[in-house]
């Protein structure tokens with residue numbers, strides 16, 4: 442039996458072993474410069490190389506067109522919940538917030554501090570399963586400055602795979618647990634952002650990919666650190682960035698590229714998630730209540746029909762080397778976060794554990 446320990450944490454989450462080994466090996470004396478990467482200036486030639494590479498890899502991997510710029514921001518995705526309305530509210534002083542779950546609703550709550558956003562609830566039930574209504578049916582407002590939504594609700598494990606096609610609307614996406622997991626068409630968006638600690642690297646940095654034209658928006662009275670234009674002009678170094686996280690992100694991006702890019706990960710992510718959902722659907726012992734068209738490939742949530750077994754399931758899973766499967770407290774149950782760094786063997790081991798546990802306790 443596979444003795445390896447697998448970490449299903451939702452974020453910060455597991456990173457590729459290859460990357461961590463490289464970090465370890467180079468930690469005391471990075472590239473033979475006689476210092477650690479965390480001991481040198483963010484403005485040094487050496488660090489500039491890391492910045493250049495991370496932008497280059499992101500552009501290649503995501504096919505980012507020329508009219509976009511990449512910013513590396515601080516304050517997490519939550520910082521963006523504030524930065525977005527502060528920078529992008531315009532003539533209507535109003536925005537559409539699509540509510541598909543916890544994180545998209547948090548973004549709405551933050552926006553309420555700056556305007557009267559529209560809370561647009563898009564969940565519906567099909568055959569008793571949670572699903573997201575088609576974008577055509579979303580009740581958008583004519584007089585709103587932008588629309589904000591979240592294509593992967595990390596806590597509930599709900600994804601929206603449909604691509605946005607809203608005429609004359611600025612479209613913003615919270616891609617925190619989605620970026621690099623599958624192909625996306627950047628052109629469909631005006632701004633996307635992702636905090637790093639799900640699928641990109643350690644916590645500390647948030648990647649913002651924004652259309653250059655949006656940098657010209659007014660709003661000069663907002664805090665400089667949240668100001669997109671300023672961040673662009675200062676090359677994301679208005680203050681001292683989290684150099685260690687940035688460095689690790691550049692290594693993760695290189696690893697993604699080496700493995701075969703997003704095409705490769707999309708295929709394997711479909712395979713991994715299908716394997717787990719198949720196991721859940723094949724039994725009367727485990728339940729997932731998300732409709733197949735909106736099931737996340739990154740965060741797979743499930744419940745035990747017999748909730749009395751919850752603690753035992755976690756305990757046994759732990760013993761078996763399957764860690765951090767506990768679901769978020771707002772929905773309970775279990776969650777297996779299987780980002781790019783999780784190998785197929787981790788999911789296979791989880792599935793074989795679930796089969797054994799079911800046989801023992803059903």
Ligand SMILES: *Cc1c(COP(=O)(O)O)cnc(C)c1O
Pocket residue numbers: 452516517518519520544591593594595615616617618636637639
């Ligand atoms: C984790 C997460 C956030 C919050 O990220 P922080 O970096 O902690 O602010 C926001 N949105 C989504 C979709 C997330 O998964």
